């Protein structure tokens with residue numbers, strides 16, 4: 721590092737668990753780029769001050785994670801269309817003094833899904849569990865990719881209805897979690913976006929495992945543990961499974977490309993997650 725070293729980073733609350741610094745710094749080293757990536761724990765009350773500080777210090781850009789992905793929008797100069805539709809930003813780029821917000825989570829998810837499963841997206845009848853920020857990114861990306869249908873199941877059905885209504889493309893509907901049983905028979909891609917099953921509650925499962933079947937791919941956005949109880953149950957019933965680590969990798973690769981203007985060294989970054 722020297723006086724010319726550029727800075728990018730992550731803001732969130734907390735950030736101590738994040739794998740992004742290892743991934744990004746390895747990528748910079750591999751390509752000989754004079755940048756560092758640092759994680760900053762920013763409380764919600766300090767978000768505006770932090771953004772002004774990063775702007776003043778000339779950061780090239782930064783990632784945004786929970787709980788700031790929605791709140792950060794009002795501090796930016798511009799928000800790209802996909803991020804506006806999703807209603808959340810996970811990547812900010814400082815471009816000629818203007819802060820521009822993007823969302824790479826949805827596209828990162830698609831890249832990971834197609835890479836790891838080879839699924840033909842246009843053939844998929846999708847059932848999404850949950851209607852929070854991650855569900856929004858994934859639902860918009862899958863709708864944009866032209867899947868056959870999307871059903872969103874959430875404990876509070878109104879939230880699922882709002883998400884379904886916001887998808888401009890394709891056939892989307894909402895059900896409550898208790899109605900999953902009625903629709904899951906026709907599902908070919910089940911996407912689990914809630915935190916149920918995440919470390920340390922690794923024995924929790926969001927739906928009755930007897931509903932899982934071998935005609936579906938089960939995709940869980942959780943990456944800790946790598947194989948959630950839902951994925952273990954799905955595998956035992958002959959379903960194809962897809963874990964959450966690839967989404968983390970590819971959303972990071974897409975952010976890297978926006979900041980650096982060159983392809984990310986994805987294999988190097990993947991190694992940092994092992």
Ligand code: SKM
Pocket residue numbers: 730737738739740783784785786810811825971
């Ligand atoms: O969207 C990503 C974010 O860019 C980085 C991150 C992390 O480092 O844990 C998680 C996701 O929210």
